[in-house]
Amino acid sequence: MNATPRINDERLYDIVRSPVITEKASLIGEHGQVIFRVPLDATKPEIKAAVEALFKVKVKAVNTLRTKxxxxxxxxxxxSRSDxxxxxxxxxxxxxxxxxxGI
Known part of the structure; x- marks a missing residue:
């Protein structure tokens, strides 16, 4: 398996912008999942490393979705709304x- 990428502290806070707090997000929260807004150029390994470093938890998987x-x-x-x-x-x-x- 690939090693976790090294990310500086400023980039950690840039990757995890804010949690999504909606009814659907709270429903999947019961299954051990959390939704965050992230930048368009953030990769799955970066997101995993940032969440593990900021919140001191173990991440099992990261799924991403882009909205035009x-x-x-x-x-x-x-x-037009931004992507x-x-x-x-x-x-x-x-x-x-x-x-x-908060963090």
Whole structure:
């Protein structure tokens, strides 16, 4: 298996931007998963290393999904939302992250 990449401390805080707090996110939280917003250029090994370092937990798997920005109208003018990326982090058995508390 590949070794965990070395990441400096500033990049750790850039990778994990914020937790996603929605009804769906709280439902999968019961299964030991947490959803975070991450930058578009973040890779799965980087996300795993950042979550393990910041929250002191063991990560079992990382799944990512990219959402293309929609074109929306606002007061008759066209605008577009920016692209975004989310990471669904599955934690190892016995580990948990309280997203309501800060780092």
């Amino acid at each position: 920005g929609k074109v929306k109208r606002f007061r008759g003018t066209l605008g 975004s990326k989310k990471a669904i982090v599955t934690l190892a058995e016995g580990h948990s992250i309280d997203v309501t508390a």
